[in-house]
Amino acid sequence: MGILGEGLNAAVERAFTRPIPKSAPAQMRYLVRQEKGTRAVAQLLGISQRTVERYVKGQIVRPRPDLGERLADAVRQRWQPRVRERAKRQAATTDGLVIHTRARFGYTAAPGTTDDARVRHLTLALPPEYARRFFDAQAAGATERQLRNIAAEGLQEIYFQDHGRRAQGLQVEFTDIDYVEFDL
Incomplete structure (x- = not known):
């Protein structure tokens, strides 16, 4: 894992x-x-x-x-399997989860913008749909790469694109993870 x-x-x-x-x-x-x-x-x-x-x-x-x-x-x-399932269900339906990470973020963007990867320290609340995707993928035996892609999509939407209000067409790469922690 x-x-x-x-x-x-x-x-x-x-x-x-x-x-x-x-x-x-x-x-x-x-x-x-x-x-x-x-x-x-x-x-x-x-x-x-x-x-x-x-x-x-x-x-x-x-x-x-x-x-x-x-x-x-x-x-x-x-x-405590019932406590575990209740926490997952609550995160996936109402609360979402918080991700704390320091990693290298690069992205593909429109011509004329900088796409050089750099290390960023981010703490963001991801909506319940991403918590559900994380837990479903983990239960299905997802690889680390697949979980990393879900995290990149969530960080792309919430942080870099600000819920679709800016940076349309931006594709984020989430690499060289220093650490990552989640809170429910």
């Missing part, structure tokens, strides 16, 4: 109402409840069923670093 996909996930995770379990045994117990059994969790994490049972009982409390990351990621992906 790329920088935009991770940014969207982080924005949705900020909507959580309860903290994610911190300890490995608590995370493992949560996964066992979600997956309805130790065998499914063992297959999910690529470990033995007996190891899962040891975590559940508290016999093992510190996982290997690679297993700890897989465990935390699996829990994070499954944590």
Whole structure:
């Protein structure tokens, strides 16, 4: 997953109402409840069923670093699914989302204008239609390039073209992303 996909996930995770379990045994117990059994969790994490049972009982409390990351990621992906969906639905229907970014923006414009790319720091509120497009594309397994194109279209319309009031025919290129963050 790329920088935009991770940014969207982080924005949705900020909507959580309860903290994610911190300890490995608590995370493992949560996964066992979600997956309805130790065998499914063992297959999910690529470990033995007996190891899962040891975590559940508290016999093992510190996982290997690679297993700890897989465990935390699996829990994070499954944590509070209704809260996650409600936040996405609200952003896609009424609130939209805010994008904070520093990246290189270049564009194709009419002859006689400068189209040299330059680094800009932008914070803009994108309307709900772009939030819906982002979340739909992400759910469909969109690539980082496709998410970047959606962001470029949104920034083009809102910032560079001012909702169609100026710079007709301008095509924005969103490259060399320094960072990007989203808020719902």
